[in-house]
Amino acid sequence: MLADLDRITARENADLNEKSCASRLESIRERARDLAQNVFGPRAASIDKAEIYPWENCFALRDAGFMGMTIPKAYGGQGLGYREAVVLVEEVSKACGVTGRIAVEANMGAVGAIMAYGSEKQKKIAAELVLEGDKPAICITEPESGSAATDMTTRADKVGDGYILNGKKHWITGGGVSRLHLIFAQVFENDEPQGIAGFIVVRGEPGAEGLSIGKREPTMGLRGIPETEVYLRDLHVPADMLLQPPSGIRKGFGDLMTAYNGQRVGAAAVALGLAVGAYDQAEAFIQQREQFGRPICEFQGLQWMLADMAVQISAARALINEAVNGTGFPDKMKAAQAKLFTSEMAVKVTNDALQMHGAAGYSRNNPVERMVRDARMFTIGGGTAQVLRNVIASDLLGRKFPQTREGYMAYPASKSPVDTLREKVEK
Numbered sequence: 001m002l003a004d005l006d007r008i009t010a011r012e013n014a015d016l017n018e019k020s021c022a023s024r025l026e027s028i029r030e031r032a033r034d035l036a037q038n039v040f041g042p043r044a045a046s047i048d049k050a051e052i053y054p055w056e057n058c059f060a061l062r063d064a065g066f067m068g069m070t071i072p073k074a075y076g077g078q079g080l081g082y083r084e085a086v087v088l089v090e091e092v093s094k095a096c097g098v099t100g101r102i103a104v105e106a107n108m109g110a111v112g113a114i115m116a117y118g119s120e121k122q123k124k125i126a127a128e129l130v131l132e133g134d135k136p137a138i139c140i141t142e143p144e145s146g147s148a149a150t151d152m153t154t155r156a157d158k159v160g161d162g163y164i165l166n167g168k169k170h171w172i173t174g175g176g177v178s179r180l181h182l183i184f185a186q187v188f189e190n191d192e193p194q195g196i197a198g199f200i201v202v203r204g205e206p207g208a209e210g211l212s213i214g215k216r217e218p219t220m221g222l223r224g225i226p227e228t229e230v231y232l233r234d235l236h237v238p239a240d241m242l243l244q245p246p247s248g249i250r251k252g253f254g255d256l257m258t259a260y261n262g263q264r265v266g267a268a269a270v271a272l273g274l275a276v277g278a279y280d281q282a283e284a285f286i287q288q289r290e291q292f293g294r295p296i297c298e299f300q301g302l303q304w305m306l307a308d309m310a311v312q313i314s315a316a317r318a319l320i321n322e323a324v325n326g327t328g329f330p331d332k333m334k335a336a337q338a339k340l341f342t343s344e345m346a347v348k349v350t351n352d353a354l355q356m357h358g359a360a361g362y363s364r365n366n367p368v369e370r371m372v373r374d375a376r377m378f379t380i381g382g383g384t385a386q387v388l389r390n391v392i393a394s395d396l397l398g399r400k401f402p403q404t405r406e407g408y409m410a411y412p413a414s415k416s417p418v419d420t421l422r423e424k425v426e427k
């Protein structure tokens with residue numbers, strides 16, 4: 001009898017939790033939609049044209065409680081999870097991809113890693129900046145190591161009570177506007193490699209003069225956020241600004257990537273929002289545009305395109321929701337699946353939406369033209385579609401597939417597999 005009562009109470013509590021979670025998500029969706037439609041949407045074209053970082057949108061996000069909402073309450077945030085964050089990001093990105101990306105980096109990525117692995121001091125520094133409206137920058141990619149991120153050459157040499165960082169990063173989102181930086185580097189002690197770790201640096205703070213911003217890339221889309229080089233020249237980072245990976249520095253890269261899986265799903269949510277934004281435009285357009293004396297939505301060719309677009313969007317949303325369903329960081333495989341599928345879907349759906357507009361979609365006066373350019377990034381940034389397929393295949397097969405010649409073939413890079421085989425046979 002008592003056991004039955006316990007079971008009923010547990011079920012009722014679970015139902016209540018589920019209900020309160022659903023109503024929280026709905027409230028975030030409504031508030032984010034309102035902001036997107038009334039504030040971000042009307043500004044999106046001019047941000048794209050001027051290629052200027054939308055500080056006013058950052059402050060609007062901040063004032064609505066959307067910057068740093070995943071930061072724990074103890075540090076001034078709301079302690080929300082990735083489930084809530086992706087709802088925000090999708091809604092904002094329907095109207096403005098640039099602002100969607102800001103919402104990602106203000107809740108996931110660097111700030112997520114610091115909140116999970118950081119010391120009290122590190123968490124306070126990060127929380128204060130983000131809650132004020134700073135979108136952190138994550139610095140992984142280098143000119144010679146993009147997909148092959150573990151080949152990075154930026155080094156952090158342990159000297160006295162700190163580290164000296166030297167290297168060059170590029171394609172850093174927010175270069176020159178972000179203050180909080182999480183910099184990935186190879187750690188050396190007495191010239192001995194220790195593994196990859198993250199270093200927290202606040203641009204503009206005394207002592208951080210060794211971090212400087214290089215040239216800006218002129219990008220195809222998402223033009224309101226600068227993508228720049230970041231130079232680290234004898235940058236001194238105190239030891240207490242090393243983000244201690246829980247598995248130790250030797251496994252530091254894996255820990256950092258575990259946290260980065262959050263941002264991968266965030267990137268997927270931006271791509272989803274862009275696809276939905278373009279779909280909405282297309283659906284409205286084909287209902288009112290007439291050719292051959294009737295609305296073009298009466299043509300089956302367009303009806304089937306629209307149906308495929310809607311199904312693809314729903315499938316992407318399901319993968320994203322699956323990735324953020326648990327607590328903590330999204331799983332590596334689920335994050336890769338969500339980002340891979342959604343990014344390719346968004347490229348297709350935004351292009352199909354443009355196609356349904358005819359010439360009107362090709363005009364820079366039409367938001368769909370911008371959405372096509374904005375969506376294109378997501379099969380590249382955050383892990384390319386090819387690399388994500390590698391990650392997924394490796395997980396499916398339960399095997400590691402190192403991509404270097406040495407690692408994969410177990411042959412010296414200078415010799416072809418055929419040469420090595422011939423040598424073996426001749427012996």
Ligand SMILES: CC(C)(COP(=O)(O)OP(=O)(O)OC[C@H]1O[C@@H](n2cnc3c(N)ncnc32)[C@H](O)[C@@H]1OP(=O)(O)O)[C@@H](O)C(=O)NCCC(=O)NCCSC(=O)CCS(=O)O
Nearest residue numbers: 140147148149150253254257258263267332381382383387
């Ligand atoms: C991981 C790769 C760089 C491939 O490099 P390697 O072959 O050298 O590395 P692996 O042996 O595969 O991995 C080393 C280590 O890390 C663990 N790992 C790797 N990825 C993850 C992950 N996503 N989640 C958790 N753990 C991960 C892996 O299991 C290994 O651990 P063990 O040694 O087994 O313990 C390459 O696959 C890759 O991911 N390249 C893409 C790099 C990337 O995503 N860059 C993003 C830059 S930031 C950006 O683009 C911002 C844009 S945005 O809008 O977000």
Ligand SMILES: Cc1cc2nc3c(=O)[nH]c(=O)nc-3n(C[C@H](O)[C@H](O)[C@H](O)COP(=O)(O)OP(=O)(O)OC[C@H]3O[C@@H](n4cnc5c(N)ncnc54)[C@H](O)[C@@H]3O)c2cc1C
Nearest residue numbers: 138139140141146147171172173377381382383384386403
């Ligand atoms: C808009 C934008 C914003 C970005 N923001 C950031 C940021 O904030 N921070 C940051 O650190 N980085 C950032 N990046 C960089 C991004 O993470 C890299 O561009 C990405 O990881 C790919 O690296 P790469 O461009 O050097 O391409 P490469 O690695 O040189 O790849 C070139 C081509 O080869 C393919 N390829 C490479 N290796 C393999 C393989 N093993 N198997 C199959 N195909 C392979 C790739 O898929 C791609 O098609 C950003 C990029 C963009 C476009």
